[in-house]
Amino acid sequence: xxxxxxxxxxxxxxxxxxxYSDIVKEHFFNPKNFLKTDEEASFKFDGLGRVGSPACGxxxxxxxxxxxxxxxxxxxxxxxFGCGSAIASTSMLSEMIKENNGIKIDEALKIKPxxxxxxxxxxxxxxxxxxxLGDKALRAAINDYFHKSGQxxxxxxxxxxxxxxxxxxxxxxxxxxxxxxxxxLEQVQAKLKVGVGSPEAIQEIExxxxxxxxxxxxx
Amino acid sequence: xxxxxxxxxxxxxxLDKQVLKKMMPFLQEEFGNPSALYNLGxxxxxxxxxxxxxxxxxxxxxxxxxxxxxxxxxxxxxxxLGAARANRATGNHIITTxxxxxxxxxxxxxxxxxxxxxTCLKPDKDGIIIAEQVIAAIKPExxxxxxxxxxxxxxxxxxxxxxxxxxxxxxxxxxxGKQRVLFHTDACQAAxxxxxxxxxxxxxxxxLNGSKIYGPKGVGVLYKKKDVKIQPLIVGGGQExxxxxxxxxxxxIVGLAEALRLAQNDKEKENARLTALREYFLQGLxxxxxxxxxxxxxxxxxxxNLNVSILNVxxxxxxxxxxxxxxxxxTGSACTSQSLDPSHVLLSIxxxxxxxxxxxxxxxxxxxxxADIDYVLKVLQEIVEKLREISPARLDMGESKKHPKxxx
Numbered sequence: 026x027x028x029x030x031x032x033x034x035x036x037x038x039x040x041x042x043x044x045y046s047d048i049v050k051e052h053f054f055n056p057k058n059f060l061k062t063d064e065e066a067s068f069k070f071d072g073l074g075r076v077g078s079p080a081c082g083x084x085x086x087x088x089x090x091x092x093x094x095x096x097x098x099x100x101x102x103x104x105x106f107g108c109g110s111a112i113a114s115t116s117m118l119s120e121m122i123k124e125n126n127g128i129k130i131d132e133a134l135k136i137k138p139x140x141x142x143x144x145x146x147x148x149x150x151x152x153x154x155x156x157x158l159g160d161k162a163l164r165a166a167i168n169d170y171f172h173k174s175g176q177x178x179x180x181x182x183x184x185x186x187x188x189x190x191x192x193x194x195x196x197x198x199x200x201x202x203x204x205x206x207x208x209x210l211e212q213v214q215a216k217l218k219v220g221v222g223s224p225e226a227i228q229e230i231e232x233x234x235x236x237x238x239x240x241x242x243x244x
Numbered sequence: 245x246x247x248x249x250x251x252x253x254x255x256x257x258x259l260d261k262q263v264l265k266k267m268m269p270f271l272q273e274e275f276g277n278p279s280a281l282y283n284l285g286x287x288x289x290x291x292x293x294x295x296x297x298x299x300x301x302x303x304x305x306x307x308x309x310x311x312x313x314x315x316x317x318x319x320x321x322x323x324x325l326g327a328a329r330a331n332r333a334t335g336n337h338i339i340t341t342x343x344x345x346x347x348x349x350x351x352x353x354x355x356x357x358x359x360x361x362x363t364c365l366k367p368d369k370d371g372i373i374i375a376e377q378v379i380a381a382i383k384p385e386x387x388x389x390x391x392x393x394x395x396x397x398x399x400x401x402x403x404x405x406x407x408x409x410x411x412x413x414x415x416x417x418x419x420x421g422k423q424r425v426l427f428h429t430d431a432c433q434a435a436x437x438x439x440x441x442x443x444x445x446x447x448x449x450x451x452l453n454g455s456k457i458y459g460p461k462g463v464g465v466l467y468k469k470k471d472v473k474i475q476p477l478i479v480g481g482g483q484e485x486x487x488x489x490x491x492x493x494x495x496x497i498v499g500l501a502e503a504l505r506l507a508q509n510d511k512e513k514e515n516a517r518l519t520a521l522r523e524y525f526l527q528g529l530x531x532x533x534x535x536x537x538x539x540x541x542x543x544x545x546x547x548x549n550l551n552v553s554i555l556n557v558x559x560x561x562x563x564x565x566x567x568x569x570x571x572x573x574x575t576g577s578a579c580t581s582q583s584l585d586p587s588h589v590l591l592s593i594x595x596x597x598x599x600x601x602x603x604x605x606x607x608x609x610x611x612x613x614x615a616d617i618d619y620v621l622k623v624l625q626e627i628v629e630k631l632r633e634i635s636p637a638r639l640d641m642g643e644s645k646k647h648p649k650x651x652x
Contacts, residue, residue, distance in 0.1 A: 053561075054568065059634050079556065079598030079637045082578045082586070086636040104636035108560035108577065112634060 036149075045109060046146035052113035057120055060088060060102035068102055071173065074165025077158050081236055083107040085115055085162040091170055092127065099127035103162070110148050114141045114156035118163060130167055134181070136160050157229065188230060189223045196233055203237040210234060246570035249616045253456070253548055254396050254433060254607035255574060259499070260458035266502045267460065270495035278492050279481065288494045295501035302508050303450065303467055304441045311466045311484045312497050316432040316453030318477070319466040320347035320390075322488065323428045323449040326474030327388050328355050334423040335385035341365045341373050342592035343400075344392055345430055349588075352390075361385070370541035371400030371593050375410035382414065388426045390449075394434035397576060397589040397605060398540030399549025401438065404429050408446025426472060432456050432464075436507035437515050437547055448472045452504065454496065458610065459503030463496030518547035518608055521617060525550050525606065528621040533628055535641055539590060539603060548608040551576075553590075553599040554628055556637040562604055565627040571620055576603040598639060 030038045045053070060068060070088040077084040083106065090100040101122050105115040118141050122128050138157045142148055148156060164181065171179045186196050199213060207213040210231055214220060220227045250258075270291060276284035278292050296307040303310075313319045328338055340352055342364045352362045363381050367373050373391060382389075389411065394401050408427055415424040428449035431440060436457040442450065449472065453464035468474060468487075480489030529536055535555035554562065559575030566573055576587030578601060585591070586600035595603075606620070 053564065056634060062633055075636070079558075079601060079639060080596065082558065082597070082601045084636055104634055106556065106635040106637045107558050109564045111558075112561060 032149075044149060045113070045152075046148075048117075048144070048146045049110060049113040049148065052116040052145070053109045056112055056116040058102055058116065058123065059119075060086075060104050064102065070102070072166040072168070072170030074162045074167070074169055076161045076165055077106075077236075078239070079106050080239055081232065083111050083158050085111070085158045087115075087159075087162040087166040089122075089163070089166045089170060091130070091174075093174065095127070096130050097127035098122050098130060098133055098167075101166075107158075108152070110145075110152040110156050111158070113145060114138075114148075115159045115162070117141050117144050118159040122163070130170075133163060134167060136163065188233065189219045189226050199230060199233045200237050203234055204241060207234070208238065247619070248570045248572070249612075249620060250572050251606040251608060251612065251616075251620065252572045252574050253609035254605065256455045256461065257458045257609060258611075259460060260503060260506060262506065263459055263499045263502045267495040267499040270498055274494075278494060279483070288492075291498050292492055292494055295497045298501040298505050299452075299465060299467075302440055302504055304443050305467055306470070308485070309468055309470055311468055311487050312492060312500075313464040313466055313484075313488050314490075314493070315455070315462055315464040316345075316430070316451055317347040317464075318488075319451035319453065319464040320345065320430050321351050322466050322474065322477050323451060323468075324348055324351040324388070324390055325354065325477060326487070327426055327428065327449060327472065328360055329358075330473040330475040331387045331423065331426070332360075335383075335387040336360045337363070337383050337385040337387065339363045339365065339378065339381050339386060339389040341367060341391055341402075343367055343371055343395055343398075343589045344390065345396055345432075348390055348392070348430060365391075367400070367593055369594050370544070371395055371398050371589070372541060372544065373402050373407070375403060375407045378407050379410050379414055382418075382425060386425050387423070388428065390428040390430070392433075393429045393431040393438060394546045394549075395540065395589060396433045397587055398551045398593065399433075399545035399607075400540045401434070401544050401546060402429075404445050404447065405439075408444075412446050433546060433549075435504060437511055440508070442467065442469075449474075452500075454500040454503055457503045457507045460496045460499040463493050463500045465500065514610070515547045518612075521608060521612065521614065522547060522550050524614065525608075525617045525621070526552070528617065529624070532621055532625045535639075537599060537641070539593070539595065546607075548612075550606045550608075551603060553595065553603045555599065555602055555639055555641060556635050557628055557631040558601050558635075559603050561631055562602075562624070562627055565631070566620075566623065569623045569627075571623060574605040574607075576605065577601045598637070 036044060069090060071091040072089045075086045086104045088102045089098045092099045101119050103115045103119050105112050138160055141159055142156055168180055188196055202213045213234055220230050274287055276288040278285060278289040296310045299310050300307045313322060336359060338352060338360055340348060356362055365373050365377055365381060378389060391402055393404050411425060411427050426448045429447045430451045432451060432453050433456060435452045448469045450467040455461040476487045478489050483489050483492055529552060537553045539551040539553055559577030563573060563575050576590045578586045590600040590603055
């Protein structure tokens with residue numbers, strides 16, 4: 026008889042039946058680098074990024090400190106409203122930024138949710154959508170820095186993130202579809218076919234639809 | 245191991261020792277199949293008949309109106325799907341509420357695919373459905389109304405007896421000589437605390453199960469008034485009056501009957517104790533923490549249920565911290581469900597999304613003491629302070645759920 030472990034709904038068949046990896050647990054119960062109340066006035070930052078909202082179930086804010094000579098992010102703080110994996114992934118992202126005395130801005134811009142997840146030792150399938158905001162908060166903070174430091178040529182276009190790799194549909198397209206009156210996944214799909222060939226993108230598409238509905242219609 | 249404080253009795257309850265004792269013989273030497281003719285089988289049949297009688301007496305029904313099933317979900321499915329399909333010739337309309345358990349809501353969804361029409365009544369802000377609202381929704385094609393007795397999430401108790409009486413009058417005046425509109429209630433959460441007398445509730449169908457009342461899991465009851473026609477979901481050996489085939493779970497059935505008997509015997513005393521404890525719990529929360537909202541009706545609610553939203557923190561995060569401190573509770577946040585949406589019950593009573601994401605449900609039980617609640621209050625206060633510091637959200641009660649950045 027084989028005793029190789031298997032997982033069911035994020036829980037492994039051997040060892041402590043915890044839902045999350047030990048690394049996630051550590052970052053969740055002992056989060057690193059979040060902005061403490063007594064640091065609010067004293068933490069000097071060059072860029073601030075905010076994404077999500079409590080209504081969406083996740084909100085993240087990232088404060089970054091830049092060394093303009095080296096073009097590195099040398100320190101950061103964050104705050105997150107969200108579940109265990111959302112808090113742990115922002116905490117891990119802050120460690121990824123700060124390790125090796127800071128990260129080059131160009132390198133920071135390359136961080137993807139998948140990279141954070143790998144460093145966390147993986148997440149249960151149904152929790153993956155909770156860890157996709159960290160890199161966006163970071164990008165927003167970097168953009169804010171570019172604006173404030175007059176480096177307008179470096180500002181990245183908001184949105185334009187490819188949601189459906191098969192159809193090359195971006196969040197801009199989904200935003201436009203919602204503005205054109207699409208209210209549900211089915212209606213957005215009727216306009217864009219988005220996710221039909223990439224079912225793994227459906228969760229993110231649904232989140233975007235809700236996000237844009239709230240943003241524009243307050244629904 | 246940290247002291248464990250279990251406050252998720254609405255999810256399931258531990259098995260009562262006295263119930264287990266009653267069940268034990270039927271898990272061991274008294275293993276006979278009740279359909280068998282020899283003495284061993286007849287003894288199982290007799291135990292099952294006794295269980296049927298105990299439950300029938302509590303419900304003020306007759307033993308032949310008690311159908312044993314594989315649990316609350318199956319009983320709900322059998323009631324809704326079974327009654328709708330069997331009465332299709334008289335109509336295709338069903339009335340239910342937005343705050344039912346998924347065992348009812350998903351059964352209704354299935355019926356819609358089969359060509360039935362479903363009206364989902366919206367409760368008020370406390371989760372209450374009133375009789376007038378139910379009667380007003382009846383159409384000539386209506387065949388079934390299904391409304392839960394006590395809500396599993398927010399604890400609100402629906403006025404089933406009032407609705408039952410109103411429907412009785414409606415049927416007597418509007419449906420003379422015709423098929424009456426049937427009434428089903430899911431009483432799984434109410435079974436241990438509320439009145440189950442059918443003559444007062446006036447329901448045609450009623451769901452009960454074992455696992456919420458210190459009985460075994462995997463066993464349920466559907467009370468079905470004698471003249472009500474339903475179609476079985478599981479066919480085979482003709483057990484349970486041909487309405488639920490399969491060799492009977494005799495130990496489970498005996499256990500369920502004993503659990504129901506014990507719960508109904510003790511209910512006045514235990515209800516008073518739990519109601520006082522719940523109020524103490526709520527007052528403690530309000531005293532220790534700001535920006536808290538009680539979800540569900542303030543008084544017309546199950547004695548053991550406390551559901552609150554704690555603003556600016558997320559439910560799953562609180563739950564995991566509580567678990568680390570040995571406290572088990574539940575949340576209506578999206579993060580614990582398979583979907584991206586928070587609890588359909590909390591949204592249906594008009595709670596904004598961010599409040600639903602920050603909800604916690606504590607359901608107390610026989611073992612819960614005042615000392616337990618004091619410990620939970622102390623631990624939760626620390627958790628909320630920590631998570632509120634980590635959270636960027638600084639919303640006030642009643643503030644718009646939209647982020648300021650997007651306010652136009």
